[in-house]
Amino acid sequence: MAEKQILTPEDISKIVEGLNPIDWVQMELLAKLPPGQRILPTLNATLMVRAGLRSAFTKKFPELSKSEINMMILKYLTPVRMEKHGSI
Numbered sequence: 001m002a003e004k005q006i007l008t009p010e011d012i013s014k015i016v017e018g019l020n021p022i023d024w025v026q027m028e029l030l031a032k033l034p035p036g037q038r039i040l041p042t043l044n045a046t047l048m049v050r051a052g053l054r055s056a057f058t059k060k061f062p063e064l065s066k067s068e069i070n071m072m073i074l075k076y077l078t079p080v081r082m083e084k085h086g087s088i
Contacts, residue, residue, distance in 0.1 A: 050077075 007015075030038050053073045061069070 053077075 030041070050073055053076060054069055057064070057069045057072050061072070064072070
């Protein structure tokens with residue numbers, strides 16, 4: 001796994017300077033939420049991505065079952081590549 005990168009004050013300044021006003025509003029809104037609710041927009045976004053992939057894969061591969069489509073989505077979204085013979 002990649003090591004965490006330490007951001008310098010200059011790095012942070014570059015990131016902050018690139019934010020649009022709407023980004024600031026979004027960050028202020030999220031900061032007011034409890035942690036459990038703060039993660040909901042991210043979860044909703046991942047659900048939409050998976051639904052989009054499921055729709056695209058279903059159109060491209062109509063012969064595959066829902067389980068096979070789900071495995072394709074998992075393979076697409078998983079950075080780790082497993083061996084074909086199934087051993088760990």
